[in-house]
């Protein structure tokens with residue numbers, strides 16, 4: 001029998017991530033009978049709201065392929081939602097629905113030949129996607145305590161490199177730091193983007209879990225150059241439903257068209273029952289307002305508690321203003337060389353899994369790491385939160401386990417190791 005010749009994948013730029021290595025160690029520890037606290041994974045702890053689940057059940061019979069850009073009623077609902085929540089005017093025809101925003105981000109990088117600008121620290125997948133499609137990328141460092149991108153740093157980068165096509169990915173509430181931009185900061189960034197004609201992908205997937213419900217979209221200040229990215233994964237608890245969207249200004253119709261064409265040649269359309277159901281997450285239902293209010297109250301109180309614990313144990317960090325994460329820097333740890341080793345030892349010695357800053361574009365010697373504080377039963381926590389006026393330490397101890405215990409173990413380990 002003839003043998004197959006050696007098969008060589010042609011994808012370049014892929015490397016195994018430290019996330020996988022940590023997951024493997026977790027699996028091994030659990031198999032050996034150890035308890036592991038998973039503060040590595042950034043999944044919503046909250047259930048999908050009941051009325052959205054009901055809408056999915058009611059639409060299980062939907063079986064037709066839908067148009068590549070998405071179900072027109074859903075595209076209109078996305079545009080209306082942006083108008084209502086952000087004061088941003090967009091047309092339903094300029095929306096694209098994807099199987100999660102991650103795929104849409106990949107397609108955008110594929111169709112737009114531009115240098116990718118990434119504020120550091122930033123989410124794990126932007127850079128590998130750029131590498132896979134052969135785009136150049138630059139991490140933009142911030143010297144601010146809260147990690148926010150400085151307009152001056154963006155301007156200096158663009159001036160030093162001369163004119164070229166550029167794509168800036170802004171992400172806030174930020175994964176991994178929890179940082180959010182104020183209206184003034186967005187305005188200042190918008191001026192620089194306009195000056196250098198930068199296309200902005202504003203990754204606002206955590207907008208609904210801004211702790212004070214005060215998210216402001218970049219598209220408010222730079223409407224002509226901003227593609228807004230959002231979806232059901234984080235603030236509607238439906239990561240596994242795989243539904244996200246981009247909304248484009250008319251000025252970027254060429255990018256919209258190119259991506260729509262690519263969709264026809266790749267995933268065709270997102271599954272129809274979920275597209276019909278998603279309308280109910282966007283249509284200003286009274287239950288959604290209560291769900292978001294209580295999700296934010298729980299996350300805000302827990303983020304505050306975790307930040308306090310970390311500071312008490314000697315870590316340096318900014319307060320999170322939204323999302324699921326904190327991004328502390330550790331100092332003076334004995335016999336630890338970099339952030340990857342720090343995370344390995346923390347897992348082996350205290351059973352707490354967090355991700356090293358190197359996964360988010362930071363140097364290993366900085367000893368930074370991302371703590372995801374969402375390992376708890378969100379259904380119970382939401383129900384209990386609706387019944388109390390204040391979310392205090394006793395509430396967190398009762399309803400936000402195992403996160404609260406994990407933070408205690410992390411703090412104890414830090415004390416012992418420094």
Ligand code: PMP
Pocket residue numbers: 042099100101102103123171175203205231232233239242243244
């Ligand atoms: N952007 C950020 C910042 C994220 O944290 C995630 C999910 N972890 C995504 C995009 C992708 O989300 P999805 O594909 O589920 O829409």
